[in-house]
Amino acid sequence: MCGIAGIYHERADRSVDPDLLTRMNDAIAHRGPDGDGIYRTEGVGLAHRRLAIIDRAGGHQPLFNEDGSVAVTYNGEIYNFQELFEELRTRGHVFRTHCDTEAIVHAWEEWGEECVTRFRGMFAFAIWDSRQQTLFLGRDRLGIKPLHYAFLADGSVVFGSELKSVLAHPEVDRGLDLHATEDYFALGYVPDPKTIYRAVRKLAPAHTLCIRRGQPKAEPRPYWDVHFAETSTLSEADAAVELVERLREAVRIRLVSEVPLGAFLSGGVDSSAVVALMSQESGRVMDTCSIGFDDPAYDESNYAQQVAKLYNTRHAAETVSGDETDLVERLAGMFDEPFADSSAMPTYRVSELARRRVTVALSGDGGDELFAGYRRYRFHGYEEQARRLMPAPLRQPLFGLLGRTYPKLDWAPRMLRAKTTFQSVARDSVEGYFHGVSVIPDEMRQSLYSEKMRRDLGGYSAIEVFRAHADKAPVDDTVALAQYIDLKTWLPGDILTKVDRTSMAVALEVRVPMLDHHFVEWAATLPRSFRLRGKSGKAVLKKAFEPLLPNDILYRQKKGFSVPLASWFRGPLAERLRSAVLGPMMADSGLFDRAALKQLVDDHQSGRSDHAAVLWSLMSFESFLRQDGRAPGADLGYAA
Known part of the structure; x- marks a missing residue:
């Protein structure tokens, strides 16, 4: 797991500023504390921060093909890289490392833009091909790994794993996108391919961007989609058996690591299923981590303890409370744009806890979206x-x-x-x-x-x-x-963004077996009744894991990874809320009706209404404005 950044100039004789490229790379140093690399050539610069997981001795980036004509900077894991190595060797390619990164450069040489269809895993990468004078950007099918980019006025392109890397370039326009702002207040996140800044875009999941020097401005191109069609002819009993075996294989290939590996364990169905299969497949005692709350109505840590005991894991648990105002501020710096999912707080804490023990953690994300769990x-x-x-x-x-x-x-x-x-x-x-x-x-x-x-x-x-x-x-x-x-909005825009930013803030790699695209494609063919039946979602998933997990894990009422904001905003966060939502930054932004904001805060803190989610969205937006370095009343430079 790593961070990437880069600059492309339309003119080959325009050199890339090495100090600027270094600043862009340093902005995401937290993503890769194990090393860095810079490559500059003919109007192109690639940068990389490394978190060493596989081939720790030989996998330094940017990495090249045999003659140095193709270079890649890459973030992610290609789980089928060994199979790709074998196939590409039969086609004459020579490998110098045992790192999955090298599969990307040779796959590009062999299959061009279609190389992404051969990769099984999570990835965001940039390839520079000097012979073809081509910059090629690619992102994985579900959007597990992020990639941001901006076209500058002179035709140059700037890209990076996080917004902070792209914004380190002084020519990137920082004016706000008004449509993205509306999207944020509706959804709680800025959906792909937008960002909060009008000049910067996310490369959407399952898309590539191919920029060829001397040709018209390129547009992103999709290469995959998921088709929900009830084409499976399996009985529910047979589907349950096949589900376990397919998920087992997705877990197995994600256990390859040269560093300590563990799992998030919330005590819900999805994370418990992953831990059960990990424990069986690994053949060793696993490290698991969970976060609880000081409010018992939101706390599920006892269920996590139950699964940990069942599978004899080394389990660590901590509690999140409402007085962590410093964390509220730090979150804005992790996301670089407004982000209103309050479960980012416990997700950061569980990542922090896990990183003390392991460098890689598996999670159960994706199960709700695939099997209608919400x-x-x-x-x-x-x-x-x-x-x-x-x-x-x-x-x-x-x-x-x-x-x-x-x-x-x-x-x-x-x-x-x-x-x-x-x-x-x-x-x-x-x-x-x-x-x-x-x-x-x-x-x-x-x-x-x-x-x-x-x-x-x-x-x-x-x-x-x-x-x-x-x-x-x-x-x-x-x-x-x-x-x-x-799968197109909430999953990449909220869930996967939350996990990526909070985990990479502490240099922890998170792998998500339920979002293996083979597993996703298969699950989408199952009948609706296998997913949603009566008042219960995940019907076939729960049935499949009855032999491996107790019923009170599988069939209890779902709580979700939620935070007791309502009480926090009337207690430990009450003053912080008022100073943010009713303070000068929001009042002078020109975006809000101050009387309406005051009414909202008063109604919540008096107990007349519960506006916790709305108020968290507003408070997070105010934190973003301050993190962005704008003074109260400054021109937001937004555009519709």
Whole structure:
């Protein structure tokens, strides 16, 4: 696991500034504390920070082919590199290391832009081919590893693993993207391929970017997609058996490491399944780590302890409390753009805990998206049934009225909190799902924005992100559509971003076997009833692991990796919240209605309403503005 950066000039006779390239590389030194490398040639510079995992002696980067005409800087793991070595050797390629990185340069020589289709793993890389005068950027299928880039006014290209690396270049425009800002307040993250800055983009998952000197500006190109289609003919019992064996193989190939390796263990189904298979496959005592909370309503550490005892792991656990205000500030520096998933706090803490023992950790991320584990998929299915039963001309005004008039009962039992459901059913399927997952609903966002912000948005809404994916979704089921949208937005934009930034902040590599693309493609062929049945998601996954895990791990009510923000904002974080949301940075930004912000804070802290998620989004945005170095009232330079 590593960090990469680079500069490309359209003119070959324009040299790359070595000091600038070094600054870009140093900005991501935390991603690779074991070494660094710089390569400059004919208007191109590649930089690398190394976290040594495989071939620690010989895998230094940038790395080259036999004659030095092809160079690569790369972040990730190619798990099938040994098979690629064998195939490429039969085609005449000569290897000088035992590192997976070398498979990339030779695969490029052999298959060109299609080389990415041969890789099994997580990756973000940049290749410079001097013979073809070509810069080639690639990112893995699910977006496990990040890659940011910016085209400059003169045709130059700057790229890096994190935004901070790209922003180290003084010619990158730091004006905010207003559409990305709207996306953030709707979703809690900035979805690919946008960033919060108008001039910088993320290379989207399963995309490449091929820049050939002397040719017109290149555009990203997709090379893979996941097709949710119920084509499997397996019985559920046979699917459960095959699921375990497929996941076992995905775990097995991720156990290759020359450094200590362990796992995150939350006590949920997914991480427990991964730990069970790791323990069986490794043949040794595994290190596991978990984080709990001082609020028992959110704490699952006892379940993690139960699995750890079952598989005799060396288990370490710590507790996160609400008085860690220093961590709130540090998170903004890790993400470089607004990020409102509060579970980044425990994810950072569990990464920090794991890094004291291991350099590589496996996680259970991806199981909810693949097997419909989130409660919202079940609710979306119910809402779709209501939409089918009632024609839109009748349904929209009826449920629209109920959504407007039904009170927002944050304090009531869940079955009585129907306002969001009514509002969702009044909408079409995509808009209803968007409304259900939005951190800040449409009406509230509009009330929080200033008049100027609303005007400058020009009618744009973050729903367009979901519609764009829905329009090309290869699915045949409404729940599968929600899963597909999540795989394109929530998974790379929130879950995988959270894990990458928090783990790499402490130089920990995290591997995600449930997002092995072979496993993903197979899971997407299973019938909906294997994923979602009645009130339970992950039906076949739970059935598959009944022989390996106890029922109270598999079938208890899902809590999720959530944080008790509501009580923290009325207690240890109360003053920090008020000073951030009602302070000069937000007031002078020109983006918000200050009276609406004050009402929101007052309502929450008085106990009248629960606006914890909304307030965390606002507080995180204020932290971003300060981390970005903008003085209160400074021009944000945003553009719609």
